[in-house]
Amino acid sequence: MTFENYSHNWFTIALDTEKQIFIANDKTNPEFEATGITIESAVQNLKTIMAIEGNLREA
Helix, strand or coil, X not given: CCEEEEECCCEEXXXXXXXXXXXXXXXXXXCCEEEECCXXXXXXXXXXXXXXXXXXXXX
């Protein structure tokens, strides 16, 4: 499995090339993880998970 990591302000993105999905993690709470077929969908899914948990910060 090959992973490529990219950083942004409050989240990180990894690409799982075998499954062809992006994985977004919160930098301060890496247990918050979401996937998507695009970077945007992975980040949006992460925002949704964090909002449900009450941990969404202003991005």
